[in-house]
Amino acid sequence: MLINRGVMFKMKKIVITGATGLVGFNLLSIIDGDKYNIIAIDKNKNNLKLGKKLFPKVNFVHADLSEIDDSWIDLIKESDCVISLHAQISSPQKDPYIKNNVGATKNLIKVCEKNKVNNFIYFSSSVVISVADDHYTNTKRDGENLVKNSNLNYTILRPPLMYGCFDVKHLGFMAKLMDVSPIFPVPGSGKYMRQPLYVLDICKIVLKIIELEPENKIYNIIGKEKINFIDLLKIIAQERKMKRLFFKIPIPVFLFLLKIFGLLTSKKPFVPEQLTALMAGDDFPLSNWEETFKIKYTPFREAIKETINSEYYPYRKKMIKTK
Numbered sequence: 001m002l003i004n005r006g007v008m009f010k011m012k013k014i015v016i017t018g019a020t021g022l023v024g025f026n027l028l029s030i031i032d033g034d035k036y037n038i039i040a041i042d043k044n045k046n047n048l049k050l051g052k053k054l055f056p057k058v059n060f061v062h063a064d065l066s067e068i069d070d071s072w073i074d075l076i077k078e079s080d081c082v083i084s085l086h087a088q089i090s091s092p093q094k095d096p097y098i099k100n101n102v103g104a105t106k107n108l109i110k111v112c113e114k115n116k117v118n119n120f121i122y123f124s125s126s127v128v129i130s131v132a133d134d135h136y137t138n139t140k141r142d143g144e145n146l147v148k149n150s151n152l153n154y155t156i157l158r159p160p161l162m163y164g165c166f167d168v169k170h171l172g173f174m175a176k177l178m179d180v181s182p183i184f185p186v187p188g189s190g191k192y193m194r195q196p197l198y199v200l201d202i203c204k205i206v207l208k209i210i211e212l213e214p215e216n217k218i219y220n221i222i223g224k225e226k227i228n229f230i231d232l233l234k235i236i237a238q239e240r241k242m243k244r245l246f247f248k249i250p251i252p253v254f255l256f257l258l259k260i261f262g263l264l265t266s267k268k269p270f271v272p273e274q275l276t277a278l279m280a281g282d283d284f285p286l287s288n289w290e291e292t293f294k295i296k297y298t299p300f301r302e303a304i305k306e307t308i309n310s311e312y313y314p315y316r317k318k319m320i321k322t323k
Contacts, residue, residue, distance in 0.1 A: 011035065011036055011037045012035070012036050012037065012080040012081065012210070013036070013037045013039070013078055013079045013080050013081075014031075014036045014037065014038050014039070014079070014080065014081050014082075014083065014210065015039045015041065015075055015076060015079045015081070015082045015083070016028075016038065016039070016040050016041065016082075016083045016085060017041045017042075017065055017082070017083070017084050017085055017086045017104075017108060018041075018042060018084070018085035018086030018087060019040030019041055019042050019051070019060070019085060020040065020042040020044050020047035020048055020050070020051050020060075020319075021042075021047075021085060021166070022162060022164065022166050022167050022168075022169070022172075022199055023085050023123065023162070023199055023202070023203065024040065024042070024085050025047075025051065025054070025165070025166040025312070026164055026165060026166060026199045026200055026203050027083070027203045027206060027207075028040065028051070028054075028055045028058055029054075029055075029165070029203075029312060030200065030203055030204070030207065031207060033055070033057030033058060034057070036210075037059075038057070038058045038059065039058075039059045039061060039075050040055075040058050040059065040060045040061065041061050041062075041063050041065070041072055041075065042060070042061075042062070042063075042086075043062060043063065043064045043065075045062060046319070047319055048060045048061075048062055050315065050318050050319060054312070054315065061075060064104075065086055065100075065104035065105075065107055065108055066099045066100060066103045066104040066107065067107075068107055068111075073111050076108075076111045076112060076115050076117065077115050078115070079112075079115065079117050080117075080118065080119060081117070081118075081119040081120075081121065081210050082108070082112050082117050082119070082120050082121070083121045083123075083206065083210075084105065084108060084120070084121065084122045084123060084147075085123050086100060086104055086105075086108075087100065087101055087123070087125075087140070088100035088101050088136070088139070089136065089169060090136070090169075091135070094135045097135040097136060097138075097139040098135075098139060101136070101139035101140055101142065101143050102139050102142045102143055102146070105122075105143040105146050105147070106146055109146055109147065109150045109152060112150075112152055113150060113151050113152060117152060118153055118214070119153060119155075119209075119210065119212075119213075119214050120147070120150075120152040120153065120154040120155070120214070121154070121155050121157065121206060121209055121210075121214075122143070122144070122147045122154055122155070122156045122157070123157055123159070124140055124143065124144045124147075124156050124157065124158045124218075125137075125140045125158060125159065125160075126158045126159060126160040126195075126220065126222060126282070126284045127140055128140050128141045128144055128158060129158070129220070129282075129284065129285075130282040130284070131282060132282075144156060144218075148216075153213075153214035153216065154214055154216055155209050155212075155214050155215070155216075155217060155218075155219070156217070156218040156219070157202065157205070157206075157218075157219055157221050158218065158219065158220045158221060158222075159197050159202050159221045159222070160194070160195050160196065160197055160222050160223060160284055161194055161195070161196045161197070161223075162196070162197050162198070162199045162202070163196055163197075163198065163199065163303070163304075163307070164198055164199035164200055164303065164307050165199075165307055165310050165312040165313050165315070165316065166312065166315065166316055166319060167199070167316065168316055168319045171196070171232065171233075171236065172316055174233055174236065175236055175240070176316075178233075178236070178237060178240065178242055178244055182243070182244060182245060183244070183245045183247050184233065184237075184244045184245065184246050184247065185247055185249050185254065185257065186229075186230055186233070186246050186247065186248050186249065187249060187251055187254040188248065188249075188250065188251050188254070189230075189248060190228065190229050190230025190233075190246065190248060191228045191229070191230060192228060192229040193226050193227070193228060193229075193282075193283065194223075194226070194227055194228070194229055194232060195222050195223040195224075195225065195226055195227075195283075195284055195286075196223045196225070196227065196232065196300055197221060197222065197223040198223075198298040198300075198303035198306075200298070200303075200306075201221075201295060201297060201298050202221050204293075204295045205219075205221060205289065205293045205295055208293045208294070208295070209293075219287040219289055219292070220284060220285055220286050220287045220289075221286070221287065221289050222284045222285070222286035222287075223286075223297070223300070224286070224297045225299065225300055226283070227300060230246060232300070233246060234246065235300060235301055235304060236304055239301065239304045239305055239308060240308060
């Protein structure tokens with residue numbers, strides 16, 4: 001409760017699922033913890049521990065949404081807004097995608113419908129309108145359809161490749177590789193067009209949507225610049241003041257090296273389907289989100305500078321990739 005001149009106001013209750021990933025942590029870094037009662041749900045125990053340290057005003061809860069149990073369903077009660085961020089991004093098997101992108105989403109929708117949640121924000125992906133045909137893409141399409149066919153008042157956001165503080169997967173993983181080697185391997189020509197989006201731009205949009213009445217709309221929140229993948233890497237190296245040689249490797253050789261890397265480190269930065277999606281070169285249509293939400297687009301180079309200078313940038317090394 002907030003008290004203003006003797007009048008009591010009920011704080012809005014915001015529930016965020018998949019809250020300890022790239023979008024979740026960045027959202028928590030700018031949301032007003034004195035204005036909202038925030039509950040952050042995730043199943044990554046390491047990142048939950050880090051979240052508690054960085055954002056002490058937030059109530060972090062360990063739970064797996066693919067399982068219906070009291071560890072999380074009671075938290076949805078009396079929620080003013082639920083933000084669905086959980087997602088299976090990579091796996092060599094199909095089942096985890098179905099479990100987390102479809103099953104967990106279905107469970108969350110069911111519980112939100114039962115509790116009459118009035119504002120449901122669902123993070124989809126630009127891949128649902130891409131040429132890609134893989135487990136991630138297909139299950140995100142299924143998740144989107146579940147939301148559209150529900151009885152919830154929703155907003156669906158479709159971001160592309162995102163980057164910023166707390167990124168341990170895509171460009172963040174690439175930046176980490178730059179730390180250990182002066183020679184950087186690039187699959188094929190590296191000239192795959194990307195439309196990257198600074199994560200704080202979409203987080204600012206979410207803050208606006210929290211305060212709006214949902215209109216059951218879908219927005220393609222796409223970056224306004226079209227930059228080749230290899231040029232993204234070069235800009236990151238330049239802004240980090242690193243001299244790196246970008247060595248182009250034929251795709252079959254690159255896949256073989258990825259396999260060896262995975263065997264040696266038990267880490268799989270890419271699965272073959274992700275590499276295929278990277279090379280697809282989709283040119284995504286974008287909603288006029290700057291005008292709609294009154295949020296200014298942050299250019300890639302400017303955003304990289306801001307990320308490197310952020311107080312949260314060093315904490316990327318303490319995060320564990322959310323599967």
